[in-house]
Amino acid sequence: RKLIELDIQHKNKKINDSINYARRIQNAILPDSNAIINALPDSFILYKPRDVVSGDFPWFVQQGDNIFIAAVDCTGHGVPGALLSLIGYFLLNDIVKSRNIIDPGKILDLLDEGVTQTLRQDHNDAATKDGMDIALCRINTKTKTVEYAGAHRPLHVMKSGIMEEIKGNKFPVGGGLYKNQTSFTTTKVVLKAGDGIYFSSDGFPDQFGGPDGRKLGSKKMRELVEELHPMPAVEAEQAFNHAWESWRGEHRQTDDVLLIGIKF
Numbered sequence: 001r002k003l004i005e006l007d008i009q010h011k012n013k014k015i016n017d018s019i020n021y022a023r024r025i026q027n028a029i030l031p032d033s034n035a036i037i038n039a040l041p042d043s044f045i046l047y048k049p050r051d052v053v054s055g056d057f058p059w060f061v062q063q064g065d066n067i068f069i070a071a072v073d074c075t076g077h078g079v080p081g082a083l084l085s086l087i088g089y090f091l092l093n094d095i096v097k098s099r100n101i102i103d104p105g106k107i108l109d110l111l112d113e114g115v116t117q118t119l120r121q122d123h124n125d126a127a128t129k130d131g132m133d134i135a136l137c138r139i140n141t142k143t144k145t146v147e148y149a150g151a152h153r154p155l156h157v158m159k160s161g162i163m164e165e166i167k168g169n170k171f172p173v174g175g176g177l178y179k180n181q182t183s184f185t186t187t188k189v190v191l192k193a194g195d196g197i198y199f200s201s202d203g204f205p206d207q208f209g210g211p212d213g214r215k216l217g218s219k220k221m222r223e224l225v226e227e228l229h230p231m232p233a234v235e236a237e238q239a240f241n242h243a244w245e246s247w248r249g250e251h252r253q254t255d256d257v258l259l260i261g262i263k264f
Contacts, residue, residue, distance in 0.1 A: 019052045019079065026053050026082050029089050031060035039067050039141070040262050044237035048203075048257040055081020056201045056256035059089060061096050067139040068096055068107075071153065071258045073201035075130040075175075081256070087118055088132055088173075104136045104149035105186035112151075112173045112184075121176025131175030135168060135199035137262075144191045144264050149184045156198040156222060157189055158229045163222055196263040198225045203255035209247040216247050229263075236261055 036043060045058050055074035060067070070092070074084035091114040095101050101110060111134070115121070119128045135153040139146050148155045150168020157164045166187050191197075205221045208214065224243055228236045240259055 042233045042263040044233040046259040050253045050256045051078040053082035054256045056258040057085045070136040073133045077256050105184040108149050108184035115174030131172040146189045156225045158196045198261045200259040203257035209249050209251045
């Protein structure tokens, strides 16, 4: 019996060591926070993986006056989610950096194509139905214009103190289930100083908690954006985190959480 226990401990240690090393690899692909702060001084990224590695990741590329920033949510969490996140990361880089595609809807079309091909979901007997939800923005800091495309994820815009929600398309990237009938839509928003945008993975609104153990929900999330928008980004990030943790209370974290806020 002692031998079995030792064997389990040994295997457990090997698995944990592997996952911890995988986290180091995953962390290496996360965007450099200094680069983001330089490009978007009044912004924050609230990132709370559920497990050691995560299926959610923020993605960021700057090219001249164009800044591309996304909240990506891959199917699942933990190790499978993290493997998918690497696929998403390298495909996005290739589409924007190598192929110079700048229209957000077109980027998502090509990402969908890339995920489908990489996971061989174009065959009828495809083994994986995995994919990703994403909110993607192209921001021009000079003109203060934002172009947005989303798969299942909305963009919350604070414009002259008023909240506007732009819904994403109702199909995911990849997944092989829907064979996207249509292409992704790009929506353009022109902002001015003091306005802001907020987007997240579904882990933020889907957290169970509160007095009745219910989901936080998208309505409460919109209220939080309206309430916390006037704060500087650093304080807003802490306030969002505090509100989310208070809601969660004693409940375990449901999913990976990623929330990005940018003020102009």
